[in-house]
């Protein structure tokens with residue numbers, strides 16, 4: 001009797017493995033969802049849609065970008081952590097995946113254990129902007145003006161967990177000031193408010209800000225990278241203007257819910273790598289100042305190491321800045 005049960009269990013196990021393999025072998029057989037944790041039209045969304053268009057061609061199924069908003073990207077992250085690991089839900093997020101554990105005392109997910117790792121993608125510089133009629137005309141004037149008028153100044157961002165909030169918080173700490181934070185569902189609406197003069201300052205990624213800077217629609221004070229950037233070599237870094245060591249470079253990772261079958265993860269990793277070599281993607285990323293991550297860093301293991309390293313890096317910095325939510 002027992003041997004029959006063992007045979008039945010073994011047969012079930014083989015059948016299940018075969019069905020998972022079969023499922024993966026034909027994957028994808030329907031559209032794939034790529035969740036973006038910020039509003040459409042913003043930096044994260046632009047990276048997702050650029051990659052998604054290329055992966056749609058490679059995979060033969062539409063990669064549908066779905067914007068899940070709120071709480072600096074943590075609502076979307078929690079939703080993906082609970083999503084069905086059937087190989088049809090993926091997630092793109094940036095440095096915020098690493099800062100959330102230090103910013104939130106209670107998080108409904110663990111970035112390191114609740115997800116499968118697919119690949120890194122691009123790294124994007126940030127730029128410090130102000131509304132067009134903001135009085136300071138260069139960074140030294142900006143620093144002096146903000147120190148003298150902090151109580152009257154507000155800074156737009158995409159919520160606690162967004163890199164625009166992280167950049168703003170580091171700026172406050174560097175200048176020794178506290179300004180009013182004005183959160184939006186992403187930096188696309190934040191940029192609209194800046195262009196409309198409703199907010200004073202915004203720190204955002206070149207994937208969105210380059211056209212506004214080059215079009216003279218905003219005041220621009222510098223880039224947050226350690227060195228000047230190829231797409232705008234005339235732009236000074238904040239570090240060279242006195243903010244020694246001020247560095248925020250926005251890296252992006254693609255994830256899936258824990259339990260997504262490995263053969264599907266491998267196929268998705270291959271599709272991301274192909275997209276990052278797609279001439280249209282290469283040109284678009286270069287135009288936006290986004291640096292494509294080297295091939296050696298496009299493995300799931302490299303993303304896992306990057307995330308762990310970044311969590312360890314940002315934790316003490318954020319705790320020292322004293323900015324976290326319950």
Ligand code: ASP
Pocket residue numbers: 038039042043044045094096157158161162163164165185186187188205
């Ligand atoms: N990258 C976010 C966005 O796409 C903004 C942010 O993190 O600050 O809106």
